[in-house]
Amino acid sequence: MLKAIKEKGFLIIPRVLNVKEVSKALSLLPKPLPKTKGPGFSFSLTHSDFAKYLRTHPKIKEKFECIWGTKELTVSLDSPIIWTSLPKHVENMHLDQNPHHKPDFCCIQGMIHLTTTSLGGLQLIEKSNATYQDIIEKYPEIKETTNDWLELGKELEGTKIPTIAGTMIFWDSRTIHGAYIGRESSMPRISFPICMLPGPPKDIELRERAIREKLTLNHWGTELH
Numbered sequence: 001m002l003k004a005i006k007e008k009g010f011l012i013i014p015r016v017l018n019v020k021e022v023s024k025a026l027s028l029l030p031k032p033l034p035k036t037k038g039p040g041f042s043f044s045l046t047h048s049d050f051a052k053y054l055r056t057h058p059k060i061k062e063k064f065e066c067i068w069g070t071k072e073l074t075v076s077l078d079s080p081i082i083w084t085s086l087p088k089h090v091e092n093m094h095l096d097q098n099p100h101h102k103p104d105f106c107c108i109q110g111m112i113h114l115t116t117t118s119l120g121g122l123q124l125i126e127k128s129n130a131t132y133q134d135i136i137e138k139y140p141e142i143k144e145t146t147n148d149w150l151e152l153g154k155e156l157e158g159t160k161i162p163t164i165a166g167t168m169i170f171w172d173s174r175t176i177h178g179a180y181i182g183r184e185s186s187m188p189r190i191s192f193p194i195c196m197l198p199g200p201p202k203d204i205e206l207r208e209r210a211i212r213e214k215l216t217l218n219h220w221g222t223e224l225h
Helices: 002-008 019-027 049-055 058-068 132-138 140-144 204-212
Strands: 010-013 073-075 081-083 108-113 120-124 159-161 168-172 177-181 189-194 196-198
Touching: 002 010, 002 058, 002 168, 019 049, 049 189, 058 073, 058 108, 058 168, 058 196, 120 168, 120 189, 132 140
Parallel strands: none
Antiparallel strands: 010 168, 073 196, 081 189, 108 168, 108 189, 120 159, 120 177
């Protein structure tokens, strides 16, 4: 798995969760689904039973254990992504790892899809994880910030990944990616970003506070941003 991700920049694994497990996850969402705008992050559900079920699911954790070769993993505190209708716009393609300050391989992100991607889904630029020097040259302002989340140009397009429910996509954090808008559909887009990194968090007290106060963090489970 790790070799494939490093070579291509991402990896698609269908049926990580079966139909029964997907149905269980969906049953834990509130009804009606919360309406969202823009990127569709549902921050109120970061610490919901839905999120906890997926973060602790043994089949999902098993994939990250296989990637990293260890069972000692720290999970991210991301929020679900829910689109109940076709969005008018989405964020530009972006990076979640600053290629100037963090040029080396150090993080694998993941996303589990609970529905099909009729309304839209994830797109990634194949092998862009190996072009970080070119990215820095094209976007020199990257050098001026230590932020990991970096929005890039509107002109960028990637490979649009159509999926069935239960599919997981894993990608190197240096891979350029973003959402794509699909077509009108009665089926909502429901997906959940999950990242697991080896080792404990750098600041356990702050992470405990984030859990206690139900804060949404990003994919760097071992860091706090």
